Amino acid sequence: MPHLPSRLLASLVVSAALCGGPALAEMTKSLNINGTTGLIDMPSGDAQDDAAFTFSTAFVGPISRATISFQITDRLSGSFRFQTWRDWDTLFPGDSSKFNNRSFDIRYQLLKEGRYLPSLTVGLIDFTGQSVFASEYVAATKTFGDRVKVTAGLGWGRLGSYGSIGEPFGDRPLLDGDDRGTPNVDQWFRGDAAPFAGVEVKLTDTWTFKGEYSSDAYVLEDDERGLIERDSPFNFGFEYQRGPNTRYGIYSMHGTEVGFVLHLVLDPKNRATGGVMGAAPVALKARPSRTADPDAYDGGWVVQPDAGPLLRKNLAKRLAVDGIIIENLAYTAKTVQVRIRNNRIDAGSQAIGRTARALSHVMPASVEVFEIVPVVKGIGASKVTIRRSDLEALEYAPDNANLLRQRVTITDAGPVPANAVGDDGLYPKFRWGLRPDFRMSEPLKGDLGLRLSASYDFRPGLVLSGSIYGRVVGNVDRSGNPSDSVLQPVRSDSSRYSKFGSPGLERLTLAWFARPAPDLYSRVSFGYLERMHAGISGEVLWKPVESRLALGAELNYTKQRDTDGLLGFDEYDYDVVTGHVSAYYDFGNGFLGQLDVGKYLAGDVGATISVDRVFVNGWRVGAYATVTDVSAADFGTGGFDKGVRFSIPLNWAMGTQSNNTFGTTLRSSTGDGGARLDVDGRLYNSIRDYHSGALDPEWGRVWR
Amino acid sequence: MMRIRLAVGLMALVALAACGSDRPKASPLGQIIGNVAKSTIGKVGSRRAGTAAAAPAPVTRADLEKFNLPILRATIKARGADAFLTVSDTKGNVVTWATTDATTFTLRDGILIQTRGLGPDLMSAQAPSLAALLTDGGTHQRIYFFLGEDDQTTRRTYDCTVSVVGKETIEVFARAHAVTRISEECVRPQGKITNDYWVEGPLIRKSRQLASGGTGFIDFERVVD
Numbered sequence: 001m002p003h004l005p006s007r008l009l010a011s012l013v014v015s016a017a018l019c020g021g022p023a024l025a026e027m028t029k030s031l032n033i034n035g036t037t038g039l040i041d042m043p044s045g046d047a048q049d050d051a052a053f054t055f056s057t058a059f060v061g062p063i064s065r066a067t068i069s070f071q072i073t074d075r076l077s078g079s080f081r082f083q084t085w086r087d088w089d090t091l092f093p094g095d096s097s098k099f100n101n102r103s104f105d106i107r108y109q110l111l112k113e114g115r116y117l118p119s120l121t122v123g124l125i126d127f128t129g130q131s132v133f134a135s136e137y138v139a140a141t142k143t144f145g146d147r148v149k150v151t152a153g154l155g156w157g158r159l160g161s162y163g164s165i166g167e168p169f170g171d172r173p174l175l176d177g178d179d180r181g182t183p184n185v186d187q188w189f190r191g192d193a194a195p196f197a198g199v200e201v202k203l204t205d206t207w208t209f210k211g212e213y214s215s216d217a218y219v220l221e222d223d224e225r226g227l228i229e230r231d232s233p234f235n236f237g238f239e240y241q242r243g244p245n246t247r248y249g250i251y252s253m254h255g256t257e258v259g260f261v262l263h264l265v266l267d268p269k270n271r272a273t274g275g276v277m278g279a280a281p282v283a284l285k286a287r288p289s290r291t292a293d294p295d296a297y298d299g300g301w302v303v304q305p306d307a308g309p310l311l312r313k314n315l316a317k318r319l320a321v322d323g324i325i326i327e328n329l330a331y332t333a334k335t336v337q338v339r340i341r342n343n344r345i346d347a348g349s350q351a352i353g354r355t356a357r358a359l360s361h362v363m364p365a366s367v368e369v370f371e372i373v374p375v376v377k378g379i380g381a382s383k384v385t386i387r388r389s390d391l392e393a394l395e396y397a398p399d400n401a402n403l404l405r406q407r408v409t410i411t412d413a414g415p416v417p418a419n420a421v422g423d424d425g426l427y428p429k430f431r432w433g434l435r436p437d438f439r440m441s442e443p444l445k446g447d448l449g450l451r452l453s454a455s456y457d458f459r460p461g462l463v464l465s466g467s468i469y470g471r472v473v474g475n476v477d478r479s480g481n482p483s484d485s486v487l488q489p490v491r492s493d494s495s496r497y498s499k500f501g502s503p504g505l506e507r508l509t510l511a512w513f514a515r516p517a518p519d520l521y522s523r524v525s526f527g528y529l530e531r532m533h534a535g536i537s538g539e540v541l542w543k544p545v546e547s548r549l550a551l552g553a554e555l556n557y558t559k560q561r562d563t564d565g566l567l568g569f570d571e572y573d574y575d576v577v578t579g580h581v582s583a584y585y586d587f588g589n590g591f592l593g594q595l596d597v598g599k600y601l602a603g604d605v606g607a608t609i610s611v612d613r614v615f616v617n618g619w620r621v622g623a624y625a626t627v628t629d630v631s632a633a634d635f636g637t638g639g640f641d642k643g644v645r646f647s648i649p650l651n652w653a654m655g656t657q658s659n660n661t662f663g664t665t666l667r668s669s670t671g672d673g674g675a676r677l678d679v680d681g682r683l684y685n686s687i688r689d690y691h692s693g694a695l696d697p698e699w700g701r702v703w704r
Numbered sequence: 705m706m707r708i709r710l711a712v713g714l715m716a717l718v719a720l721a722a723c724g725s726d727r728p729k730a731s732p733l734g735q736i737i738g739n740v741a742k743s744t745i746g747k748v749g750s751r752r753a754g755t756a757a758a759a760p761a762p763v764t765r766a767d768l769e770k771f772n773l774p775i776l777r778a779t780i781k782a783r784g785a786d787a788f789l790t791v792s793d794t795k796g797n798v799v800t801w802a803t804t805d806a807t808t809f810t811l812r813d814g815i816l817i818q819t820r821g822l823g824p825d826l827m828s829a830q831a832p833s834l835a836a837l838l839t840d841g842g843t844h845q846r847i848y849f850f851l852g853e854d855d856q857t858t859r860r861t862y863d864c865t866v867s868v869v870g871k872e873t874i875e876v877f878a879r880a881h882a883v884t885r886i887s888e889e890c891v892r893p894q895g896k897i898t899n900d901y902w903v904e905g906p907l908i909r910k911s912r913q914l915a916s917g918g919t920g921f922i923d924f925e926r927v928v929d
Contacts, residue, residue, distance in 0.1 A: 270853035274918050275823030279806035283793035347855070396798050396810065396817055398830035398847055401857055616855040655823070700849075700857035703827055704820065 027149055027202055028241060030210075033058035033249070033261045034125070035067025036079050036105055038139070039198035039212040040235045040251050040259070042159075044151040045119035045141035047109040050074040051613070053266045053621060053646070060251075060259035061228045062086040063221065068644065068666070069105075070621045072613065075112075078623060079105040080644045080666055081126075082445075083133070091226040101132045102668050104642070111140075118142035125159070128183050128642065128668070132220065135159035136189050137196075149200040155215045156189050162217035162233055164192035203238075210251070211236035218254065231255035268619035268652075276347075276704055277655030281354055282318075284395050285361040287388075299333025299366040308421040311362055316423075318358035324351055327375045327426065327460060330417035336363050337371035337417055339380060346618050346651045346659045348374060348690045352384050353702035356391055363388075373413045374690040377513040377681055378461030379521065380413025381690035382545045401700045410545055410692050412518045416460075429457040437469070439476075440664040447474030449502070461513040465680075466528070470503030486634045487672040488560070488574050490532065490601040496563040497531055504565015506531050511681055519544045521683045528567070530678040533558040533601065535575075541683040545691045548586040550684055555579040556677050558601070576603055578677060584684050586693045590614045592622075594684075601675040604628035608641075608674065616697045618649035618661065626674030634673070641674030643667035763788075765878050768928055775928040776801045777877065778809060780822075782920040788927070809922070814901075814908030816915065816922065824918025827851045832864070834908070837886060837901060840868040846890050850916040858917065862890035862897065874902050874910060877927045881909050 029046040032038035035056030037046045048054065048071040058065045062085060069079040081103045088099040107123030118140040126133035139153030154160075157172070172191025175184060198212030211234065217223075218230040237251025237259070245266065251259040266272075288296050301307055312329045315338065319326060323344025330337045336359060342351040352372050359370050368388050373380045390407045394400040432454035440446035449472050455465035480499035483492035497504070509527035516522050521541040528534040535558030543550035556579060560572040580598030587593060596608040606628025614620050626641040635641075647663030650656070688694050768775050768788065776789045778801075789801035792808060798817070800810045807821035813834035819826045830847040848860045869885040883902040890897050902910040911924045 271823075271855065273823055274853050275825060275851060275916075276855060277823055278821065280802065280808035280820030283795070283800050286795055396795070396812065396828070398828050399849055399859070400828045401849070698855060700827060700851050701855065704825070704851065 027143055027146065027200070028208070028247070030200065030208065030239060030247065031056055031069070031261075031263050031265075033060060033251075033259055034065060034079075034105075035069050035081060035263070036107065036123070036125075037069075037077070037121075039151055039200065040210050040237060040249070041214050041216060041253070042151070042155075042196045042198055042212050043107070043121065043123055043125075043137055043139045043153065044149075044198070045109070045111075045113070045121045045139045045153070047071060047075060047077060047107075047119070047121065048265075049267070051267065051269045051615070053268050053619075055264040055266075056261060058259065058261040060253050061257040063227070068646070070613075070644075070646075072621075075109040077107055078644070080668075081105065081133075082666075085221065085225070085227060087227050088225060091224075101126075103133050104128050104668065113141065113143060124188065125157070127188075133158060134184060134187060135216075139196075147202040150197075151199070151212075152195065152197040154193050154195055156191055156193050157187065158216050158219075159196065160192040160194040160215060161219055162194055162215050164194045166193065167191055168193050206241050208239045208241070209236070210239060210249075214254075228254060229256040235259075266648075268615045268617075268621065268648075271617055271655070272653050273655035276350075276701060278345075278704075279321075281357050281704065282361070284357055284391055286392060287360075287365040293365075296365040299364075301364050301366070302331065302333045312421050312423065315358055315362045318361060319355060322351070322354045324355060325426070326423065328416055328420035328422050330420040331363070331367065333366045335369040335371065336367050337373060337383075337420075339373040339375050339416065339420075341375050342659075344659060346649055347698045347701045347704075349695050349699045350701040350704050352386075352695075353704065356386050356702075360388065360391065375460070376686050376690065377511075377523075378457070378459075378463070379513045379515050379687075380416070381687040382692075382695075383411050383413045384695075385409045385411070395703075401703055404702060405696070405699050410695060412545055413515065414518070415515070427457055427459045431455050431457075436472075438662075439474075440666075441476045445475050446664075447471045447476050447498070449474070451506070462511075464510050466508035467506045468503055469506045471498070483672075485672045487602040487604070487630065488572075488576075490560060490574075490672050491675045492672050493563065494532070497565070500563040501531065501565030504531070505567070507680065509680065513681070513683075516540075521687060523681055523683055525679055525681065528561065529556075529558065529680070531565075532561055533677055534561050534569070535559055537677060537679045539683055541687075543584075543684065543687065543691065547691075548588075548693060550584040550688075552582040552584070552684060553580070554582070554598075554682075556679070558677060576601060580608075580676075582684075590616070590697070594624075596676075600626070600628055600673065601677060602630070602672045604630045604673050606630075606674060608676070612645075614694075617652050618647075618659075619652060620645075620647040620663070622646070628674050630673035635669075635671045641667065641669065641671060765927070768877070771928075773928065774926075776809075777923075777925040777927050778803075779923040779925075780915075780919060780921075781923070809924075811924075814911065814924075814926075816911075816913040816924070819915050819919070819922075822915065822919050824853060824916045825851050826916045826919075827857060832866070832888070834906070837866055837888065838868075838903065839866060842866045846888075848914070848916070850918070852916070852918055860892065860917070862892045864888050864890035872902065876910055876925045883909050 029037055029048055032040055036043055037048055038044045050071055052071040054069045056067045065081055065083045067079050067081040071077045083101045085099045089095040089097045103126035105125045107121050109121045111120035113119035120140045122138045125135045135155055135157035137153050137155040137159050139151055141151040143149045169189050173186050194215035196213055196215040201209045203209055214233045214235055221227040222230040232255030235251055235253045239247055239249040241247045247263040249261040253259040290297055316326050325341040327339035327341055340355055345351040355372050356370050370386045372384045386408050394404050434452045437451045438446055438448050449470050451467050451469045453467035455463055457463045476498055477495040478499040479495050483489035485492045507528055509525050509529055511525045514522045519542055523539045525537045529537055537556040539554040541552040557577050559569045560574040562568040562571045578599045578601055580596040582596045585593045590613050592612045592614055594610045599605050608624055608626040610622055610624030612620055612622030623644045643666055645665040647661045650660045651658050773790050778789055779786045787803045789803055791799055792802035793800040798812045800808050802808045810818035815831045817829045817831050828849045832844045836842055836844050843865050846862045846864045850858045852858050867887050869887050872885050873880055873882050881904050883904045886901045886903055888899040897914050900912045901908050909926050912921050915922045
């Protein structure tokens, strides 16, 4: 995916052209250099539109910031920021020349702007970190007319460091040296409070002027480290909006510096292409009426010996157009069950609809019931049962998707029918590929490399697969320095693996997926499971097709691999049994929660809680936090493991028929506590796509 | 068989048109047949290349009639898209028309009920019958089901009134037709739309109908019967 950013941008240009630019009657809820909603450096009372996903990069003198923000609900938003201070050794020669910090912000809009009332937001900046940037604020913003916006607020922490009005809620206690990385509750809204304010004036549809009075004294950068001169609390500058997705800013900062910012604003709810692209389906084939042609409905064809292979061949030809492969075909005179592997269409419902249309062309008229079983990892994920006469009756009916859904049942896939006609050419099957891949480790950091992968399917559900990855260019940590972690360096030695293990064997596993009983799914993986660990991993999942709740358990025994990317286990002499019990819950409206309790790779015991927001088009944005019995001090920077993750379907940006995604997990730290095995093919997300919780929201595409 | 002949004919036209120009260029007919959906991309592409989209050289009625097939012309002004469509499926009075790159338009007696492949598509519709449309002063409810940029079905319900505007003579692709102009005005609290039809006997010769919120109106002209 080397061209992703430029192609993504290109597609955004397309969307700008289609939509004719943003509706500028309303003033943009703009972002600040910290990548959160606000003025220049200060926050505002505004919130972004629900689900807005923004990526901001800002450079002010020696300080650079890269931030990903997500408007989790219409009032709540979260940000993950990676900040670098260069010239960190200005006053302390011998110190490292760079200092990095990762931080999380969270903000909540208490009041939405009304006719008289301003919007009001309360926020926490760097609320779990080492407190380098920690601040809290309340900010109010009011729009006057359609061109002027005024913001005023009160800040604590860094935002209370200039022009304080006293300590309304008492002293701000110092952070305990050990207490790093946990929410610093004791500090919140304590200590000096200082007011800040600013104004935003829309000059034209594309240009905006911003000016602010900042309450951040930049004590760390100016007084302590001498990185910048902060001569003035006034910052001002201009912003340029280019289409709905990009915004640039240039500012005079602190009276001495020039600041630049670029914001990329994406809307995960809505396709950049304006809608689902791709070719139209073929129309259903109408059956002759039963009275006019009763012979057509005769079921005698089932006894013809060549019927199965012929039907299978004809169906395969029709489905190949959409990248759908037939695993099995079983039929009687009245019912057909086809097991399909959907390799390309990003919506399960559309793949089901296309399969049903193809069946209408291929199956003799006597076949009334279509059972479509999507197969994932070789196992049936669900069974969608559609009556052919319903399809025929509803093809051109108003509201046909809803009406069809009412008549369709989605149930457990069940076993493969005994009379199924498989394909001799499908198993065993060898596949390989060589393709570039981008591995992002943090905003603005990643590796671009080549991955050679291959797999050998012995039979459905039993697959030997492996991959070798070699880095070509990139800027991830490749120092190769041994970790100073007091825990087993199950993750903190990753720079050694990056340095010594490229090219290296990422994975080489034998995996077996099965359906031991109705509603139960299982996986056993054996071999080199991930870059740093090898062994055996087993998982069981209980997930009824219609259930919001799923329960799972995983048990692994692994040894830590050598850093050279080869097959040995000599460097570490570390083996561990890990495992979790997991509960998954679909809260509706696209919010999925997960709780895992168990033992992690470094031998620590604890729990991980995560929440993801999943969009109909496949976008996914989530966050997780892991707390274990490792003390924050032993854990290392970050205190406990937490992070954000996102996944963007390429199809959303480009419109091509593809179910590939681009995404990554960004962690607050690379500490060893709370680390889980990175095994491929975990069950829940593999099969959920074809359960009603995922199929129903996208069901409109069944007729697409 | 007809389809093959059409394809061969088109290819011949492509080859002819390519003669004499420096760069091989798609034939005017090739350019306009097909690619309703892609034309937006093409537009952006040409804008980026710094040139205005080249106006297609005129296709003559004789060119189209050679194929001996019913041809419907669809134009989406907002997208600068223009295509000649052929029939891909017929079920009673419901006819599906397709571009060569598989964008389809399904019409019941000439009244649009579905589109596929435009991006923002009309997935289904409760539309009036032709008889209802020919009744001056008649009223009906119209419901559109769009699949929009959010991948979800959006339902829009309108109350519509039909009015016969009067007799007109229109020209469709260099041929004059005596028609009755009919206007279907549809309102809902959030706004109103008007679909226009030019009816010749039992046939809607020309129309301007809403496809979806994202696509806007499509102009249809029945060029060859």
